[in-house]
Amino acid sequence: MDSKPHKNQNAKIALFCAGLAVAMVGAAYACVPLYDLFCRVTGFDGRPITSAIPSDKVLDRKISVRFDANVAPALSWNFTAKNPEVELRLGEVKTIYYTVRNTGSTPETGIATYNVQPDLAGSYFVKIQCFCFTEQVLQPGEEREEAVVFYVDPDLVKDTSIGDLQSITLSYTFFPSRNGSPVAAASEPKQSKL
Known part of the structure; x- marks a missing residue:
């Protein structure tokens, strides 16, 4: 064989x-x-859509947008929205500002991630400009102002699931960054000074 x-x-x-x-x-x-x-x-999973151009229509219908700012425990940063809530018309372009400051004694590198709540609203929240997914290095005591330019797509009113939605929350969280990606914790724990 x-x-x-x-x-x-x-x-x-x-x-x-x-x-x-x-x-x-x-x-x-x-x-x-x-x-x-x-x-x-x-816009799935609460992710805003990005666009380089503003909406071609603006409706009279208004919606409230709240801004949430968080920092992972491994960063010694203060991070706040200058205005925690705005009201705007659907399709109207708005610019809001966040302030981020390194309160630590060493330079730190962070990167911001974001989401939109409720999740279904993510496909109608359109960012034209933001600071997310951009690695930031802050020196001790350094403070920066970061802008977000956005609009809420007027087609929201056509969505039978959330067409009557009155408010949306945009939430950012700064994490330590390694090689341009957020990490859950710093590679070495910080030592407290006695």
Whole structure:
């Protein structure tokens, strides 16, 4: 009995399995950026949509937008919205400001992430400009003013699920940053000075 056909068949199966394993690992690495892209484009999971241009229509209907500011415990930063709430017409472009300050004694690097609540409103909250996902280095005592330019898409009124929504919350959180990505905790715990 000739074992060459069996060896060739086994080699093909092994090559197929190895290729499948490589494809699965590649897909696992691609999932995060692809999911992030999907959320940015669709507003899914409370992610605001980004645009370079303002809305082409403005309605008389008003909506309230609240601004939340948070800092992960690993950063010695104060972070606040200058105006915690604004009222605007659907489609109206608004600029609001946040203030961030390093209260620590060493330079620190952070990056802001954001979301919109309720989740369904994310696809109608359109950011034209923001400071999110941009690595920030603050020196001890340094303070910066950061702007967010946005509008709420007038098509919100057509959505039967949330068309009568009266308020939206935009929430930012600054995390320590490593290589341009937020991390849950700093690599080394901070030492308290006695």
